[in-house]
Amino acid sequence: MSIIQQHSAASLSDAWRTINIDALQEDSSINFDTSTLHPPLPETSESEVRQINAQVRQLLRGGDTEGALRGCLEMPVYNGSDAAKEAHLQTVIEVLQSIKASEMTPMLQRIYGTPGGSECLDVLMKYLYKGMANTASSGGSAPRTPTRVTPQQTGFSQVGGRPGGSSESTGAAMSVLLSWHEKVVEVGGLGSIGRVMTDWRKV
Amino acid sequence: MAAPEVHHLFHNPIADHSFSADRKTLAIARDTTVELYRKVGDTFKLVDELKGHDKTVTSVDIAPTSGRIVSCSQDRNALVWEPSPQGYKPTLVLLRINRAATFVRWSPSETKFAVGSGDRLIAVCYFEEENDWWVSKHLKKPIRSTITTVAWHPNSVLLAAGSTDAHARVFSSFIKGVDARPDPSVWGERLPFNTVCGEYLNNSAGWIHAVAFSPSGDALAYAAHDSSITVVYPSGPDQPPKAVISINTQLLPFMSLIWNGEAEIIAAGYDCEAFRFKGGINGWQLSGTLEAKGRPGLSDGREDSALNMFRQMDLRGKVKDDTQLKTVHQNTITMLRPYESSGDSVRKFSSSGIDGRLVIWNT
Numbered sequence: 281m282s283i284i285q286q287h288s289a290a291s292l293s294d295a296w297r298t299i300n301i302d303a304l305q306e307d308s309s310i311n312f313d314t315s316t317l318h319p320p321l322p323e324t325s326e327s328e329v330r331q332i333n334a335q336v337r338q339l340l341r342g343g344d345t346e347g348a349l350r351g352c353l354e355m356p357v358y359n360g361s362d363a364a365k366e367a368h369l370q371t372v373i374e375v376l377q378s379i380k381a382s383e384m385t386p387m388l389q390r391i392y393g394t395p396g397g398s399e400c401l402d403v404l405m406k407y408l409y410k411g412m413a414n415t416a417s418s419g420g421s422a423p424r425t426p427t428r429v430t431p432q433q434t435g436f437s438q439v440g441g442r443p444g445g446s447s448e449s450t451g452a453a454m455s456v457l458l459s460w461h462e463k464v465v466e467v468g469g470l471g472s473i474g475r476v477m478t479d480w481r482k483v
Numbered sequence: 484m485a486a487p488e489v490h491h492l493f494h495n496p497i498a499d500h501s502f503s504a505d506r507k508t509l510a511i512a513r514d515t516t517v518e519l520y521r522k523v524g525d526t527f528k529l530v531d532e533l534k535g536h537d538k539t540v541t542s543v544d545i546a547p548t549s550g551r552i553v554s555c556s557q558d559r560n561a562l563v564w565e566p567s568p569q570g571y572k573p574t575l576v577l578l579r580i581n582r583a584a585t586f587v588r589w590s591p592s593e594t595k596f597a598v599g600s601g602d603r604l605i606a607v608c609y610f611e612e613e614n615d616w617w618v619s620k621h622l623k624k625p626i627r628s629t630i631t632t633v634a635w636h637p638n639s640v641l642l643a644a645g646s647t648d649a650h651a652r653v654f655s656s657f658i659k660g661v662d663a664r665p666d667p668s669v670w671g672e673r674l675p676f677n678t679v680c681g682e683y684l685n686n687s688a689g690w691i692h693a694v695a696f697s698p699s700g701d702a703l704a705y706a707a708h709d710s711s712i713t714v715v716y717p718s719g720p721d722q723p724p725k726a727v728i729s730i731n732t733q734l735l736p737f738m739s740l741i742w743n744g745e746a747e748i749i750a751a752g753y754d755c756e757a758f759r760f761k762g763g764i765n766g767w768q769l770s771g772t773l774e775a776k777g778r779p780g781l782s783d784g785r786e787d788s789a790l791n792m793f794r795q796m797d798l799r800g801k802v803k804d805d806t807q808l809k810t811v812h813q814n815t816i817t818m819l820r821p822y823e824s825s826g827d828s829v830r831k832f833s834s835s836g837i838d839g840r841l842v843i844w845n846t
Contacts, residue, residue, distance in 0.1 A: 317627060317648055318688060398731045402687070469733020471710030478689035478709045480649075 318480055321359040329357055329364040333371045340378055346387050348375045353391075353400040356407075358481040365483060369414070372407045377456050384460065388467040401468040402475045406483045408464065409476055411457050415450050486775070487811055488843040490527055492520070497835040498540060499818050504547035506822065509841070510554075512540040517554045517564070519571075527841070535562050535573045542586045546593040553596050555584035561598050561608065563617055576617040578606045586632050592639035594661050599630030605644055607656040607676075622654050622677050632693050636700045640665040640674060643703055645691025651705040651713075653681040669701050671720040683715055685729060692752065693739045698827035702764075704748050706737035712750055716764050728767050730760065739819040743846055744828040749773065751816040751834055755808055757844065773844055774810055814838035 302310050332355050339348040352375055357368040379387065391397045464472060498512035509520040509527055515536050520527035536556035543554045552564040552571065559580055564571040578584060582601030589596045598606040598619070603626045606619035628648035635642055642656045655674035657665070670680040681703070689708030696703055703715045711731045718725040735753035742748055748767075751757040757773040795801065807813070814837035822843055823831040835841045 312627070314627075314648075317650070318684065399686075402731070469710075470735055471731060471733045474736060475687045475689075475709045475731065478707075479687035481687070 321481060324355075324357045324360040324364060326361060326364045326367070329360065329367050333367060336371050336375060340375060345375065345379050345383070346390065349379070349387070349404075350391060350400065353403045353407075354396075356403045356481075356483050358483065369407060369410055369483070372404075373411050373453070373457075376460055377453075381459060384463040385466065388463055392467050398468065398472075401464055402472050402479070403483070404460070405464055405468065405472045405476045406479070408457050408461050410483055412454065412461075415454050415457070485845050487845070488525075489811055490841045490843075491839060492527065492841055493839045495839050496814075496837040497817070497839055497841065499542045499544075500833065500835040500841055501543050501545040501552075501820065502822060502833065503545050503550060508545070510543045510545055510552055511835070511841070512543045512554065515540060515556070517543050517552065531570065533562075533564055533571055533573070535564075536560065538583075541584060542588075544587055544589050544596070546589045549593050551589075551593070553587050553589060555587040555598050557583035559584060559600075561587055561596075561606075561617075574617060576606075576608050576619065578608070578619050579621070580604065580606060582629070585630060588633055588635060590635045590639040590642075590656075591637055592662070595639065595656065595658065597633045597635070597642050597644075597656065599633045599644060601629040603628060603630070605630055605633060605642065605654070605656075607642070607658065609658055609661045620656075620658060620676060622656065624677065625679065625682070626652070631691060634694045634696055636670070636696050637698070638665045638668070638700060641668075641670055641680060641696075641700070643694040643696060643705075645694045645705055645707075647690045649684055649688035649690060649707065651683045651691050651694050651703065651715075652679060653703060654679060669717045669719055680720070681715065681717055681724070683713065683724075683727065685709060685711060685713055687711070687731075689736065692737060693750070695740055695742055695748075697742045697745050699745060702745070704740055704742065706740050706750055706752070708736045710734055710736045712737060712740060712748065712760060712767075714748070714762070714767055726764050728762070728764075730767050730769060732758075732769055734758065738815060738817050739834075741819045741821055741829060741832060743832075747828075747846075749819060749829075749832065749846065751819055753815045754810075755812040755814060755816060755836070755838075756810040757816065757819065757834060773846070811842050812836045812838055812840055 336348045336351045339351060352372050357365045391400050492511060495513055501510045507522045511518045515538060517533040517540055518529055519531040521530045536558050538556050538558035540554050540556045545552050550566045553561060555561040561576040561578055561584055562573045563576060564573050578598055580600045580602040584598050584600045586599040587596055595607060595609045598608060605622040607622060608617050608619040611618045626646055628646050630644050630646050632645040633642055640655055640657045640662055642654050645651045653670060655676060655678040657674050657676050665674060685707050687709040691705050691707050693706040704712060706712045711729055713729040715727050716725040737750040738752035740748055740750035746761060746763050748760040749757055759770045759773055760767050761770040762768055816834045816836040818835050820833050821829045822833045829846055831843055831845055833841060833843045
């Protein structure tokens with residue numbers, strides 16, 4: 281191999297393109313913790329979540345669905361264990377499922393009209409997306425905290441055993457979330473979807 | 484309200500536009516060149532192309548008094564174009580950055596300009612007489628990400644910057660020998676270079692797309708990617724601000740905003756139309772769009788004949804032609820600039836966007 285060939289082989293290879301030059305720079309963004317950019321969020325423990333959930337359920341039993349919905353949206357679990365977050369999601373979905381379709385829009389409009397209502401709708405949107413992600417992605421293998429939304433057997437695993445009832449209830453849960461999504465967009469606009477994506481406070 | 488003046492310049496995105504003081508010359512950042520247009524009658528005619536950058540030009544600004552044009556580009560350079568009888572002469576600026584330059588603006592005094600960059604810093608550039616060269620000083624701390632936008636305070640010392648780390652900040656860019664000592668203001672009294680006079684973060688913390696000082700310089704507004712605009716009223720150095728008012732809208736995010744007096748802000752972005760916000764220190768709210776809905780000339784209200792309907796169905800498989808937006812701009816508006824002002828209030832402003840249109844609006 282001539283020198284020219286060697287040379288061009290070395291420079292033509294594009295291995296240098298995959299060098300992460302940011303890692304070599306001391307003050308680059310990958311060398312610092314991006315969470316330090318934001319003030320820390322108050323941590324919510326599991327017992328607190330249980331307490332909120334109990335209150336919400338009580339409101340639900342009393343027939344105050346709007347109060348129940350507000351109650352769980354005003355106390356989102358941003359900083360907490362996975363179990364706490366999951367438990368809160370479960371409560372939110374429970375509340376959503378217990379509200380009639382005809383009540384959705386007027387209730388959302390009432391909530392949006394009150395101070396802090398826009399924030400509440402953004403939180404609701406976050407839970408809707410989280411709920412959809414759970415129903416859509418969780419495979420049957422991993423032992424997850426069971427939610428009311430039954431995990432779906434995804435993709436080819438369905439070929440083996442017909443999941444029967446489970447997929448139907450998943451579909452039902454998804455349709456609840458989707459109809460809520462539609463109503464929230466009607467009231468809160470596309471801005472609320474954008475805020476779910478930009479927000480660093482994840483539920 | 485008179486109809487807006489629409490100029491469809493070309494079918495390319497306009498990264499930035501700037502008018503000269505007499506509003507006869509228009510500079511447009513298009514691809515790797517800066518195009519200069521001259522107003523002839525009612526239209527703008529291309530008269531010159533400033534070629535000097537070899538990557539996308541991201542921003543351009545004409546200094547109103549001196550007529551100098553500054554442009555910056557993803558090739559990490561900024562050029563100052565000096566008007567001369569033989570045309571514009573470029574001078575390279577020593578930016579010392581190793582990422583793209585994203586945004587450039589002349590200070591109101593025209594002795595300095597600020598270049599935002601992807602290198603997590605702002606280069607404040609000024610002319611050094613003894614070396615006959617534009618040199619820069621870096622504002623670095625505490626910027627943690629790309630600077631997307633900058634705006635000058637009327638005193639030419641304070642500089643607001645928005646960044647993709649979701650913070651809007653106010654810095655001092657005081658340079659000895661170039662600036663006169665600024666009068667004390669709500670932002671602070673002693674202002675050595677790189678003093679951080681304010682640092683603001685939204686609740687949901689989206690990228691900052693636009694910042695602007697109010698005409699008095701005593702309030703700061705910024706627009707973020709969470710479809711919000713936020714107005715900050717500082718109370719004094721090292722004290723929490725008097726008020727921080729955030730308006731989350733139902734709309735898509737805003738890319739640019741301008742103040743019209745102290746009680747009105749005009750913002751535009753991904754919704755392809757401009758919106759008006761009204762308020763003050765006690766609260767702000769969205770008061771509506773500047774687009775005149777149902778303007779004559781829009782095909783919307785036109786009655787379609789049955790023949791036309793079936794022809795459309797045959798040609799396109801649908802009855803309605805929905806390829807046209809109902810707004811004047813047909814794509815995202817990326818830049819708003821005051822066009823004609825009287826005192827503090829803006830009577831006309833210009834907007835440009837991805838659709839290659841430049842529109843002059845009446846407020």
